Amino acid sequence: MAAIGIRNLSKSFDGFQALSKFSLDVQQGEFLTLLGPSGCGKTTLLKIISGFLEPSTGSISIGGEDITRVPPENRDTALCFQSYALFPHLNVLQNLEFGLKQKRVSRDQRDARVSEVAAKLGLETQLSKLPNQLSGGQQQRVSLGRALVMRPSVILFDEPLSNLDAKLRDQVRVEIRRIQQDYSLTAIYVTHDQSEALAMSDRIVVLNDGKIVQVDTPEQLYAQPKTRFVADFIGGANLITGRVCSQTKENLTSVETLMGQIQTSHRINKSSENVELCWRPERAQIGKGPYCGTIVHRAFQGQFTDLILEENDMIFRIQTNNDRFRVGEVITFSILPDDVVVLEADG
Amino acid sequence: MSYARLNSLLIVMIVTVALIWLAIPFTMAILWSLVDPAEPWTADKLLPPVMSFYRWVDMWENSSLKYALISSYSLAPTAAILGLCLAMPTAFALGRFNFAGRELAKLLCLLPLVVPPFITAIFFSALLFQLGLNTWRFGAIVFAHSILFLPYAIRILTVSFENVRQDHIDAARDLGASPWARFRVAYLPALKPGISATLLIVFIQSIEEFAIAFIIGSPDIVTIPTLLYSALGQDFVRPNAAVLSLILVVPNVFLMLILERLMRSANPALSSGKG
Structure with missing residues (x-):
């Protein structure tokens, strides 16, 4: 069974069709990238999957369960924000723990999960710092850690590397991919950066004007673009x-x-x-x-x-x-x- | 003249003007409050000939100052809290929702401030009488003050609500936070400076307000400004008025300093979460 099933999803805003009849299956443990220019509907789709937007028509299921009308706080997804969205008045530890406290996870469990993730992301020495005392890369890691401790069925990334400089971006890219594979997470990653998409993904969905243009592995997409848009957009x-x-x-x-x-x-x-x-x-x-x-x-x-x-x-x-x-x-x-x-x- | 020299000259000038502006009235008020009734301070003398704390002691023991202090300092915080509560929903709507005419609505909220206070006071008291609120004078003044200073409260809180970052709200929600937890983690840190500023400004405005306190409150309720009015307007005892002015203004100066500190602690880097 597919980890995520999207069926005939459409979304329009005041007459503007952001997504039209979008269908897609994402497999368990797959790293899927939504790639396309600004305004192609990729962030809209991510917001619908995370629950912040309701689709006009169509349905979404996670693990076979229909979640189309389930609010974000009750979905088994975790979102990594482009802006990191760390709570500025909470230190790294409190940021990491926040979600677990909301879900009333026991203290022992909480400590175990946080220390495991902090170790994995190299954040052990930063736990008492406030977000504004961290570098961009470290903030990104905290944001990733905050999502990982939740052990979600699906982890969603909204252009998480766009605020980092080129060198750091390469490094964090590798880290995200390693962690996704280590935890066998199903990941949906939104980006407009084709090199990021090619380097990280198991499969790439190229979107334009709210529609799927091509879904393929990075190698196939590069070697066998189906349309002029894909050929021109990738490489x-x-x-x-x-x-x-x-x-x-x-x-x-x-x-x-x-x-x-x-x-x-x-x-x-x-x-x-x-x-x-x-x-x-x-x-x-x-x-x-x-x-x-x-x-x-x-x-x-x-x-x-x-x-x-x-x-x-x-x-x-x-x-x-x-x-x-x-x-x-x-x-x-x-x-x-x-x-x-x-x-x-x-x- | 070099730019740096001009700059320092301007700073010196501004500091001098500010000192004259603040220091002269303050010094005069202090000196007048110390004038001993035994010998008046006439215009030909630079300083009062005899200085004592007689006026302070006299005001404390023989006027309604104690009562005025109690009523002023219980009216003001109550009005501040009520004003804050009343302003919150409007400020939330103006700060968080995009709707047609939002900017106009913001402007309309400030409009009551252009009406002279006495005119507002007269008509407002008429309204309170019609509502039957005049029987409970304390409540009537609290209600009137919180409504009267609502424009300040709404304006300050609207800006605070605009500063709440949507991604913080979304992140909290995504992590499973209940509405109350969302308010605490995403809204409250951004609102704190605005809440403090609102409380302080309404507090200070209420402490200093005369027209409504006089029209609605008298003769039952005496506040410091109404007492000051009787010292200045009716009896014209300048030393007594000086004592009252100082009692009225000194706490406000400290409160303004606290406000300044609070505003500065609202570090924008802290609320952005980005280095």
Whole structure:
């Protein structure tokens, strides 16, 4: 049985449709990320799961039990807030204990759970401090700890890393994932940061305009984006439209584009149709090949170099480990048919 | 002139003006309260020729000062608490709910302050008479004071309610807190400075209020301002008035200092929870 079952969920605010007919199953112990641009409905969905918003239609169940109308204080979920939402007048220990006291957990149990979580999160020495005496990363940990001591069936994260600096974000990301796996927690994580989503998740739900665009593992989502929106939103993508011209016997299809003929091994439903193709910048193989372009911009990024090429009034992007290339140079490259993905129309 | 020099000059000027503003009236009040009836303080003398505590002792023993102190200091805290309770629901609505016309409603709440106190007092007392509240004069004054200073209370508490963070309320709820636990953990810390400020301001305003206390209270209830009025207005005994003024004002100065301390302790970093 799925840990969370969402059925035909819709939510509208004064005529604005924030979510429409949203259905999804989340498995026990799964780390699921809701990814999308601002206003795509991901936070609305999280608020509905945590109980702070009631859906207009549809239902939600946790562990098979319908909780659609259950208020947040009676739900077996715990939310980690973007702002941490630590109680400023309570010290770390009191913050951690707060939820357990509300649920009238016995003192022994409370002490045991708090000390276990504090040890796990490295907070033992901070217990007597007030939140404003802690760094952002430590506050984040307290917020996570406050949710963990509750031992919820589902833990919800609302962009928890957005207030941290880049280095700390990487570190806390690993910690959250480790703890989620250690406790086998079912987690729903909201973010607009695609690299966070790719690095942490078992599965990613890409949302746009209140609808699911694609649900897949990070690897699949990156390698096989279904639509232009997903391709563009996750990682860098070169998008090009063309006309299908022939199908060869090795299941390869040739598409006529402004770049020239591009071959793809991905299936195209109907022949002689306009299609949109996508290939990832790091998949281009520089050297011999049918395609060429002039470097108009170069950005050294450390582990790779970003090259912006221009050809036939088209701009595309290539990433290479080789930092020799300079602006003005003309380079030739090829793309393997496996790396060229055929996109479905958006919407 | 350098910026720093100008700055220090301005500070010196402000301090001087403040000192003159406060020190002169205070010194005069203290000196007048010490004038001995044996020899009057005439305009040709810089200081009173004979100084004693006669006026203080006399006022304490032979006037209704004791009674006035008791009634003033029991009226004021009662009015402050009642005012706080009456202001809470309105301030909660104005501070926590978004509705059309909210800003206008906030402005309307302040409007009664522009009416001169005596006019409010006359009409308010008429209203109290109609309600039959005039028979219990203490209650009538408490009620009138708490209503009269409601605009201050509502305004201060509205700002406090606006400062309560929604994520704290949500976090408490998410952790299973009952409405009362939510109020204690999310609302109360943010409201505390506002509650103290409201109590103190209504207290001070009530202690100093004359018009209503006079119109409704007299002759049964004497407060310090009404006593002061009789010392100044009816009998015009300036030394007695000076004694009363000091009794009226000194506790208020201390209360204002406490208020200032309370406001400062409302550290914004503490209420944000972010470093």
